[in-house]
Protein backbone atom coordinates (compact mmCIF):
# COMPACT_ATOMS: atom_id res chain seq x y z
CA UNK A 1 0.00 0.00 0.00
CA UNK A 2 2.75 2.41 1.03
CA UNK A 3 4.66 1.51 -2.10
CA UNK A 4 1.61 2.16 -4.21
CA UNK A 5 1.16 5.59 -2.68
CA UNK A 6 4.75 6.49 -3.29
CA UNK A 7 4.45 5.51 -6.94
CA UNK A 8 1.40 7.67 -7.47
CA UNK A 9 3.19 10.55 -5.77
CA UNK A 10 6.09 10.18 -8.09
CA UNK A 11 3.76 10.20 -11.04
CA UNK A 12 2.04 13.31 -9.86
CA UNK A 13 5.26 15.23 -9.35
CA UNK A 14 5.79 16.56 -12.90
CA UNK A 15 2.42 18.29 -12.80
CA UNK A 16 3.14 19.84 -9.45
CA UNK A 17 6.25 21.42 -10.88
CA UNK A 18 4.12 23.35 -13.36
CA UNK A 19 3.09 26.66 -11.89
CA UNK A 20 0.70 29.21 -13.15
CA UNK A 21 2.37 32.61 -13.37
CA UNK A 22 1.13 35.05 -10.79
CA UNK A 23 -1.09 37.88 -11.91
CA UNK A 24 0.87 40.63 -13.64
CA UNK A 25 0.46 44.15 -12.27
CA UNK A 26 0.38 46.28 -15.39
CA UNK A 27 -0.13 49.55 -13.51
CA UNK A 28 3.08 49.39 -11.49
CA UNK A 29 5.24 48.35 -14.44
CA UNK A 30 7.66 51.07 -15.57
CA UNK A 31 8.83 50.10 -19.06
CA UNK A 32 12.43 50.89 -19.93
CA UNK A 33 12.45 50.23 -23.66
CA UNK A 34 10.63 51.82 -26.59
CA UNK A 35 8.74 48.60 -27.33
CA UNK A 36 7.88 48.23 -23.64
CA UNK A 37 6.41 51.72 -23.56
CA UNK A 38 4.30 51.03 -26.65
CA UNK A 39 3.08 47.75 -25.10
CA UNK A 40 2.03 49.48 -21.90
CA UNK A 41 0.33 52.28 -23.85
CA UNK A 42 -1.67 49.60 -25.68
CA UNK A 43 -0.21 50.48 -29.10
CA UNK A 44 1.19 46.97 -29.44
CA UNK A 45 -1.56 44.47 -28.74
CA UNK A 46 -0.06 41.16 -29.82
CA UNK A 47 3.33 39.57 -29.25
CA UNK A 48 3.39 38.64 -32.95
CA UNK A 49 3.86 42.30 -33.81
CA UNK A 50 7.26 42.08 -32.10
CA UNK A 51 8.27 38.51 -33.02
CA UNK A 52 7.26 38.82 -36.69
CA UNK A 53 9.55 41.82 -37.12
CA UNK A 54 12.43 39.82 -35.68
CA UNK A 55 12.84 42.29 -32.84
CA UNK A 56 14.25 41.06 -29.54
CA UNK A 57 12.06 41.11 -26.43
CA UNK A 58 14.12 43.07 -23.92
CA UNK A 59 11.70 43.20 -20.99
CA UNK A 60 10.04 40.18 -19.44
CA UNK A 61 6.98 42.31 -18.62
CA UNK A 62 6.23 42.61 -22.35
CA UNK A 63 5.49 38.89 -22.37
CA UNK A 64 3.46 39.13 -19.13
CA UNK A 65 1.42 41.87 -20.74
CA UNK A 66 0.78 40.24 -24.10
CA UNK A 67 0.41 36.53 -23.36
CA UNK A 68 -2.31 35.07 -21.19
CA UNK A 69 -2.34 31.80 -19.30
CA UNK A 70 1.43 31.47 -18.89
CA UNK A 71 2.67 28.47 -16.97
CA UNK A 72 6.23 27.67 -15.98
CA UNK A 73 8.22 24.70 -14.86
CA UNK A 74 11.81 24.09 -13.80
CA UNK A 75 13.53 21.25 -15.62
CA UNK A 76 15.35 18.44 -13.86
CA UNK A 77 18.87 19.46 -14.84
CA UNK A 78 20.67 18.54 -11.64
CA UNK A 79 21.77 15.25 -10.19
CA UNK A 80 20.64 14.35 -6.75
CA UNK A 81 23.37 12.84 -4.65
CA UNK A 82 22.03 9.55 -3.43
CA UNK A 83 23.26 6.36 -1.99
CA UNK A 84 21.97 4.56 -5.06
CA UNK A 85 23.65 6.82 -7.57
CA UNK A 86 20.98 9.48 -7.76
CA UNK A 87 18.05 8.28 -9.76
CA UNK A 88 15.49 11.01 -9.62
CA UNK A 89 16.77 14.33 -10.88
CA UNK A 90 16.75 17.67 -9.17
CA UNK A 91 15.79 21.08 -10.54
CA UNK A 92 19.06 22.44 -9.19
CA UNK A 93 22.48 21.92 -10.61
CA UNK A 94 24.79 22.62 -7.71
CA UNK A 95 28.45 23.50 -7.90
CA UNK A 96 31.02 24.32 -5.24
CA UNK A 97 33.72 26.91 -5.63
CA UNK A 98 36.66 26.62 -3.26
CA UNK A 99 37.78 29.95 -1.87
CA UNK A 100 40.05 30.93 1.06
CA UNK A 101 36.90 31.54 3.11
CA UNK A 102 35.53 28.11 2.39
CA UNK A 103 33.26 26.43 -0.12
CA UNK A 104 30.88 28.70 -1.95
CA UNK A 105 27.90 26.92 -3.45
CA UNK A 106 26.19 28.08 -6.60
CA UNK A 107 22.85 27.01 -8.02
CA UNK A 108 21.72 26.77 -11.62
CA UNK A 109 18.37 25.86 -13.10
CA UNK A 110 16.47 25.90 -16.39
CA UNK A 111 13.00 27.36 -16.64
CA UNK A 112 10.46 26.68 -19.39
CA UNK A 113 7.57 29.02 -19.80
CA UNK A 114 4.66 28.75 -22.19
CA UNK A 115 0.96 29.38 -22.69
CA UNK A 116 0.18 25.83 -23.95
CA UNK A 117 -1.01 27.50 -27.11
CA UNK A 118 1.82 28.17 -29.52
CA UNK A 119 4.33 30.13 -27.46
CA UNK A 120 7.25 28.82 -25.42
CA UNK A 121 10.61 29.99 -24.07
CA UNK A 122 13.51 28.53 -22.10
CA UNK A 123 15.98 30.29 -19.83
CA UNK A 124 19.07 29.39 -17.80
CA UNK A 125 19.64 31.02 -14.43
CA UNK A 126 22.57 30.83 -12.01
CA UNK A 127 23.10 32.37 -8.60
CA UNK A 128 24.48 32.03 -5.11
CA UNK A 129 21.00 31.35 -3.85
CA UNK A 130 18.07 29.45 -5.31
CA UNK A 131 15.46 32.22 -5.39
CA UNK A 132 17.47 34.71 -7.50
CA UNK A 133 18.61 31.87 -9.78
CA UNK A 134 15.02 30.82 -10.35
CA UNK A 135 13.92 34.40 -11.02
CA UNK A 136 16.74 34.90 -13.49
CA UNK A 137 15.82 31.70 -15.33
CA UNK A 138 12.15 32.70 -15.47
CA UNK A 139 12.96 36.19 -16.78
CA UNK A 140 15.32 34.81 -19.42
CA UNK A 141 12.73 32.26 -20.54
CA UNK A 142 10.33 35.13 -21.23
CA UNK A 143 12.96 37.02 -23.23
CA UNK A 144 13.52 33.85 -25.27
CA UNK A 145 9.86 33.41 -26.18
CA UNK A 146 9.26 31.88 -29.62
CA UNK A 147 6.22 31.22 -31.74
CA UNK A 148 5.71 27.55 -32.53
CA UNK A 149 4.24 25.99 -35.66
CA UNK A 150 1.74 23.23 -35.11
CA UNK A 151 -0.19 21.04 -37.49
CA UNK A 152 -1.03 17.46 -38.31
CA UNK A 153 1.80 16.04 -40.38
CA UNK A 154 0.94 12.44 -39.68
CA UNK A 155 -0.16 10.54 -42.77
CA UNK A 156 -1.84 7.96 -40.53
CA UNK A 157 -3.97 10.66 -38.97
CA UNK A 158 -4.35 13.33 -41.62
CA UNK A 159 -7.02 15.15 -39.62
CA UNK A 160 -5.91 18.65 -40.55
CA UNK A 161 -5.93 20.04 -37.03
CA UNK A 162 -2.88 21.40 -35.16
CA UNK A 163 -2.41 18.75 -32.44
CA UNK A 164 1.10 17.72 -33.50
CA UNK A 165 3.97 19.11 -35.58
CA UNK A 166 3.38 19.71 -39.31
CA UNK A 167 6.53 17.83 -40.40
CA UNK A 168 9.63 16.10 -39.13
CA UNK A 169 12.32 18.44 -37.80
CA UNK A 170 15.85 18.00 -36.43
CA UNK A 171 17.24 20.08 -33.58
CA UNK A 172 20.88 20.24 -32.50
CA UNK A 173 22.97 21.54 -29.66
CA UNK A 174 26.57 20.53 -29.10
CA UNK A 175 26.69 16.84 -29.92
CA UNK A 176 23.07 16.17 -28.95
CA UNK A 177 20.43 15.76 -31.64
CA UNK A 178 16.71 15.29 -31.47
CA UNK A 179 14.21 14.48 -34.19
CA UNK A 180 10.62 15.52 -33.57
CA UNK A 181 8.09 13.67 -35.70
CA UNK A 182 4.35 14.08 -36.30
CA UNK A 183 2.20 11.53 -34.51
CA UNK A 184 -1.47 10.60 -34.90
CA UNK A 185 -4.08 11.89 -32.48
CA UNK A 186 -4.05 10.14 -29.11
CA UNK A 187 -0.34 9.18 -29.24
CA UNK A 188 0.65 11.58 -26.48
CA UNK A 189 4.16 12.95 -26.05
CA UNK A 190 6.64 10.17 -26.64
CA UNK A 191 9.65 12.10 -25.50
CA UNK A 192 12.35 12.45 -22.85
CA UNK A 193 10.89 14.05 -19.69
CA UNK A 194 12.41 17.54 -19.92
CA UNK A 195 11.70 17.79 -23.63
CA UNK A 196 8.15 16.67 -22.90
CA UNK A 197 7.69 19.68 -20.58
CA UNK A 198 8.91 21.99 -23.36
CA UNK A 199 6.63 20.71 -26.14
CA UNK A 200 3.70 20.44 -23.73
CA UNK A 201 4.00 24.10 -22.71
CA UNK A 202 4.19 24.95 -26.42
CA UNK A 203 0.75 23.36 -26.86
CA UNK A 204 1.73 20.24 -28.79
CA UNK A 205 -0.28 17.15 -27.81
CA UNK A 206 1.07 14.28 -29.91
CA UNK A 207 4.66 13.67 -30.95
CA UNK A 208 7.20 10.94 -31.68
CA UNK A 209 10.91 11.51 -31.18
CA UNK A 210 14.38 10.07 -31.60
CA UNK A 211 17.57 11.22 -29.99
CA UNK A 212 21.16 10.87 -31.18
CA UNK A 213 24.63 11.74 -29.95
CA UNK A 214 25.46 12.79 -26.43
CA UNK A 215 22.02 12.80 -24.87
CA UNK A 216 23.55 12.25 -21.44
CA UNK A 217 24.11 15.98 -21.34
CA UNK A 218 20.65 17.14 -20.33
CA UNK A 219 21.32 20.79 -21.06
CA UNK A 220 22.32 19.98 -24.62
CA UNK A 221 19.27 17.79 -25.14
CA UNK A 222 16.99 20.55 -23.80
CA UNK A 223 18.62 23.11 -26.08
CA UNK A 224 18.38 20.71 -29.04
CA UNK A 225 14.65 20.30 -28.42
CA UNK A 226 14.11 24.06 -28.25
CA UNK A 227 16.23 24.45 -31.38
CA UNK A 228 13.95 21.98 -33.20
CA UNK A 229 10.86 24.03 -32.27
CA UNK A 230 12.63 27.19 -33.49
CA UNK A 231 13.49 25.52 -36.79
CA UNK A 232 9.86 24.52 -37.41
CA UNK A 233 9.11 28.16 -38.21
CA UNK A 234 12.11 28.60 -40.49
CA UNK A 235 10.97 25.89 -42.91
CA UNK A 236 9.37 27.06 -46.13
CA UNK A 237 6.04 25.36 -46.74
CA UNK A 238 3.77 25.16 -49.75
CA UNK A 239 0.44 26.88 -49.29
CA UNK A 240 -1.38 23.68 -50.19
CA UNK A 241 0.45 21.85 -47.38
CA UNK A 242 -0.50 24.59 -44.91
CA UNK A 243 -4.16 23.84 -45.64
CA UNK A 244 -3.82 20.07 -45.65
CA UNK A 245 -1.90 19.86 -42.36
CA UNK A 246 -3.91 22.57 -40.64
CA UNK A 247 -0.64 24.41 -40.03
CA UNK A 248 -0.84 27.27 -37.60
CA UNK A 249 1.75 29.61 -36.09
CA UNK A 250 1.25 30.82 -32.54
CA UNK A 251 -2.10 30.60 -30.85
CA UNK A 252 -5.17 28.88 -32.23
Ligand SMILES: [Zn+2]
Pocket residue numbers: 152153154157158159160161163184185
Ligand atom coordinates in the same frame (compact mmCIF):
# COMPACT_ATOMS: atom_id res chain seq x y z
ZN1 LIG B 1 -4.10 14.56 -36.97
